[in-house]
Amino acid sequence: MGSARGDYSSLSSMDVDKAEFFAAFGRSINDLILRNRLSLDRKRWRHAAGPGVPSDSFVPHYTARKRWVDGTPEYSLHICGLRKLFPDALFIHIFRDVSSVVRSMLHFHNVSGQTLVANVDEAYGYWLRTVNNCVLAEQAYGPSVVFRIRHSDLVDAPEKTLRSVFSFLNEPFAPECLEPLAQRINSSNVPADFDIDEREIDPMLTQQATQLCREVENSPQPPEASLAAIQKLEKAFDKRVQFIADLPMEYHRAKARAARLAKEIEKKSAIILQMRARRKPSAWVRALFRASPKVVNDKAKG
Numbered sequence: 001m002g003s004a005r006g007d008y009s010s011l012s013s014m015d016v017d018k019a020e021f022f023a024a025f026g027r028s029i030n031d032l033i034l035r036n037r038l039s040l041d042r043k044r045w046r047h048a049a050g051p052g053v054p055s056d057s058f059v060p061h062y063t064a065r066k067r068w069v070d071g072t073p074e075y076s077l078h079i080c081g082l083r084k085l086f087p088d089a090l091f092i093h094i095f096r097d098v099s100s101v102v103r104s105m106l107h108f109h110n111v112s113g114q115t116l117v118a119n120v121d122e123a124y125g126y127w128l129r130t131v132n133n134c135v136l137a138e139q140a141y142g143p144s145v146v147f148r149i150r151h152s153d154l155v156d157a158p159e160k161t162l163r164s165v166f167s168f169l170n171e172p173f174a175p176e177c178l179e180p181l182a183q184r185i186n187s188s189n190v191p192a193d194f195d196i197d198e199r200e201i202d203p204m205l206t207q208q209a210t211q212l213c214r215e216v217e218n219s220p221q222p223p224e225a226s227l228a229a230i231q232k233l234e235k236a237f238d239k240r241v242q243f244i245a246d247l248p249m250e251y252h253r254a255k256a257r258a259a260r261l262a263k264e265i266e267k268k269s270a271i272i273l274q275m276r277a278r279r280k281p282s283a284w285v286r287a288l289f290r291a292s293p294k295v296v297n298d299k300a301k302g
Contacts, residue, residue: 026085
């Protein structure tokens with residue numbers, strides 16, 4: 001919004017372009033995380049050590065080079081924005097076949113009590129959106145920025161797979177990184193006899209997902225970056241930014257419209273009350289004429 005009106009906007013008048021703007025935010029977030037990571041390490045240590053170990057036993061360990069890693073499935077939908085915030089960031093696309101993901105998402109509530117998706121179609125649709133975006137990012141930025149590994153390889157051959165990841169990151173391999181893989185977390189542990197009700201499935205959706213899964217499974221990553229793919233990601237990102245920028249305006253418009261409707265309702269309610277008040281005498285007269293002759297005569301005598 002600060003650059004939407006050219007030289008009439010403060011950022012544009014200072015020649016601050018989008019890349020510089022987003023990178024400045026990214027540096028601030030990076031510094032914030034690194035400054036406060038000690039608190040996270042201390043909490044994790046306390047949880048593992050238990051209440052009987054004194055707090056002064058905690059000793060932080062840091063290497064000369066500092067990295068932080070965060071893995072959230074929703075990041076698949078925001079790779080372009082994350083790339084702008086962190087221009088030097090590297091992305092690892094952990095690809096998993098669609099049927100395993102759908103089964104896991106549908107069964108997750110049986111383990112955690114939390115529902116990830118409402119139905120089968122929603123699970124297939126989620127997989128399609130995230131994987132499509134990851135594949136597009138692979139095409140856009142190339143193998144030097146986005147590195148694809150298979151979830152099955154991470155499970156079946158963890159050391160070989162992690163060595164390839166460390167090579168991609170240009171970091172020496174650390175055997176200690178294999179230790180967390182010995183215990184699975186956030187897993188729904190789908191039993192072998194867990195079946196998906198095919199009557200709930202949109203055949204077009206499953207066909208698209210199955211086809212994309214087969215293509216990714218059987219094809220390597222693109223060997224170089226694609227300008228066309230970058231432009232596609234940029235266009236989608238700009239559209240999302242514009243939508244968010246328009247939200248305050250839309251909110252105020254909706255709020256003003258709601259206020260106008262409330263006033264109209266108030267006026268019409270007042271009119272209805274007045275009309276009802278006027279109808280009361282006439283209703284009494286109609287009731288009088290509908291009465292029997294004897295009642296009328298009695299009232300007349302009175």
